[in-house]
Amino acid sequence: MTRNSPSSTTTSTGTTSEGQAKRLRNLLVVLAAIALSVALFLGLRTDNIETNLNELAKEATPLSVALGNGKPSLMEFYANWCTSCQAMAPDMKELKEEYGQELNFVMLNVDNNKWLPELVKYRVDGIPHFVFLDRESVAIAQSIGEVPRTIMSANLKALIAGETLPYADATGQKTTFKRSITPAAARSTDPRAHGSQVQ
DSSP: OOOOOHHHHHHHHHHHHHHHHHHHHHHHHHHHHHHHHHHHHHHHHHHHHHHHHHHHHHHSOOHHHHTTSSSOEEEEEEOTTOHHHHHHHHHHHHHHHHHTTTSEEEEEETTOGGGHHHHHHTTOOEESEEEEEOTTSOEEEEEESOOOHHHHHHHHHHHHHTOOOTTTTOBOOOEEOOOSSOOGGGSOOOTTSTTOOOO
């Protein structure tokens, strides 16, 4: 019969503790690597969404062309900083690929004062703000905020067919913004108006 000496028992217990410590350390390294990978992926995904908005804007039909080519149009008021616009960008890209031959996709950046007359005309105070224009460039419906792809697709099919939009005036989560410049028509020239100064 052989007995284990106390020193050999300590060594085997010490080895077991060291092995558990190594496994725990390796697990922590793996978890940290996964967390960093996810953070990197999400960071790149956010950049890609903004890029998608920029790409969509570059590929969009200019407003002047859309108003005169006899096709119905979907006009989107957007901004690169708008999280709702970013969230819808992939769906809008797919919809443009699907319906782009029969429909104008127009994108107007609310940060560009060039579009101030359109912002006022369509009463844009939240984005994304969609305006559906028929073949004569008459606004027949508006939609504000994140709209599910299926609802937007149904509206676009009806717009192309010249039918009533099934989800006219749909609303969803939106980003509110304020125009930085007051249009000339909204300014008062009456010196008695509140806040005016007589010179």
